[in-house]
Amino acid sequence: MSPNPLPVRKRVGLVVNPTSGKNRGMALGIEVAQRLRAAGHEVLDLSDESFAAARDRALGAIAQGVDVLAVVGGDGMVHLGVDLAAETKTTLAIIAAGTGNDVARGLGLPVHDPVRAADLVTTGTPRTIDAICHVDAHGGRHWFAGVLGAGFDSVVNERANTWPWPKGNMRYNLAILRELPLFKAIPYVVTVDGVRHETRAMLVAVGNGPSYGGGMQVLPAARFDDGLLDVLLLHEISTLEFLKVFPKVFKGAHVTHPAVEIIQGRSVTLEAEGIMAYADGERFAPLPITLDVVPGAVTVLAPAAT
Structure with a gap:
């Protein structure tokens, strides 16, 4: 041997x-x-x-x-x-x-x-995955791997980031309580592969992967290597109905709600007033924003297949 x-x-x-x-x-x-x-x-x-x-x-x-x-x-x-x-x-x-x-x-x-x-x-075994690219007004290329949020979640993040205390998830939870009574559906234009969708929505997310926020399965069918973006629109609903739907995101069960729409494509443009998008939990870019999936853009080390 x-x-x-x-x-x-x-x-x-x-x-x-x-x-x-x-x-x-x-x-x-x-x-x-x-x-x-x-x-x-x-x-x-x-x-x-x-x-x-x-x-x-x-x-x-x-x-x-x-x-x-x-x-x-x-x-x-x-x-x-x-x-x-x-x-x-x-x-x-x-x-x-x-x-x-x-x-x-x-x-x-x-x-x-x-x-x-x-x-x-x-x-480890090298594995290629897709990444999502945004090109800013100066030609700079900015990338992320997981999920971009541009609705209620990003409004909550903006609120939480203004507070020095408390730390961690508690700050985010308190920001939810602060924003929820004030939050109204946001007018969006969402263009996926050239098809324009106008709506009022509570939540818009664009994903290369299925989850964000520590396990919220916002786009449970999203895959890191399928060459596609998954786009979630949670269309306008009442605050009470939103409270019923939101907890279901931790198991991906929200996708059966009639106000939830998921679209797939390779290029997405989001337009709305006054919204800062967050990607992988990080402050990313203000809307309007165009996102393009780049297949195989990143190689990661993964466990060998068994």
């Missing part, structure tokens, strides 16, 4: 969110770096005190040809990783250690298990 081949030594750029994992991110980053070095990889720590500085360092490392960009944190770090690695030769390793981890869960990656996730750099 031939001996097992030695693992390939890789240059790994590591970016850590120090506040992830209930502020254990820095310790997790050290653990991941040690694991990678023990496996024989070269590790470049690209983390920095500010998000912008870490991004700049990661961009430089990708330009110089790192094999793998490993991000440690939640969906916000995945968002950063996808934005940096899309349409490059750098493979993305997701070390999921955040609160929601929707992208990692959707891809079947280890969650809150940094050792198993780090080992995928050595043993």
